Amino acid sequence: MEQVNQIILSKAGSNVELIPEIATHLISSGGKRLRPMLTLAMADMFGYRGEGHVTLAASVEFMHTATLLHDDVVDESDMRRGKLAARKLWGNQASVLVGDYLLGQAFKMMVDVGSLEALRILSEASAIIAEGEVLQLGAAQDITTTEEDYLRVIEAKTAALFAAAAEVGPVIADQSAEMKAAARDYGMQLGLAFQLVDDALDYGGSAADLGKDVGDDFREGKITLPIVLAVARGTDEERSFWKRCLEDGDIQDGDLDRAIDLLKSHGAIAETVERAKAYGAGALAALEGLPDGPHKGALADAVAFCVARVS
DSSP: OHHHHHHHHHHTOOSSTHHHHHHHHHHTTOOOOHHHHHHHHHHHHTTOOSSHHHHHHHHHHHHHHHHHHHHHHHHTOSEETTEEOHHHHHOHHHHHHHHHHHHHHHHHHHHHHTOHHHHHHHHHHHHHHHHHHHHHHHHTTOTTOOHHHHHHHHIIIIIHHHHHHHHHHHHHTTOOHHHHHHHHHHHHHHHHHHHHHHHHHHHHSOHHHHTSOTTHHHHTTOOOHHHHHHHHHSOHHHHHHHIIIIISOOOOTTHHHHHHHHHHHTTHHHHHHHHHHHHHHHHHHHHTTSOOSHHHHHHHHHHHHHHHTTO
């Protein structure tokens, strides 16, 4: 991972001073590096010998960082990883453009690796992520959003990059289609678990857990699984409350506390956590057919880490 971090810092550089300033603000503010770890561990698990997995891991992290810069503009977020979001310090235009720059650097690194299949997988993931963001935009502030609608959103905007990051490991190690599919399934299931944990933490966690303010999803009118479940189980009066807060944007003092109380009373947070654990179990099941060894253990630990955030 140290090699990955070195590449990230190097490739974030530019003669345009504002680019590294904004990029390093986010890159150096922490982050779990979970997605690049999947690429490294999967490649190592299959005995890959080379440096391509390090470069691909760095490109995966650049893709993720770019989406964070873009997301914060779309969501009008103030905080990211416990610090002011780049958009609050440098504005929306600069944040979007630096995100574009990082995506460009990510694709250059993919080309440098020389694997057309890895390039295809990651470029497809980039398009799917954008589709997911547009889907979420359409579902935002719409309390009629269904579970099926919401799962489509998070499969695209979050889980797709986890899946691609895991799959390119066996790809560059020249493994069978069966091994690639198992790695992809692991990443997809882990990504879904990760997002649902985040959804639960927004109403039952802390700012330290989230790296942003608790209740941000509520204030931004985001429809997440806890909301979908609570709306479906609620009374007409409760649905009027959700409509006022999330669709009309009329949030008053005490509304976040009431929202949390409603989510808890309908078991929406607890069920979201259970769904996350089920996806985590699915990720572990996908690992069973992959080679044994320390890297397999690290991938299992990633699942445990994800779920432990709400345990």
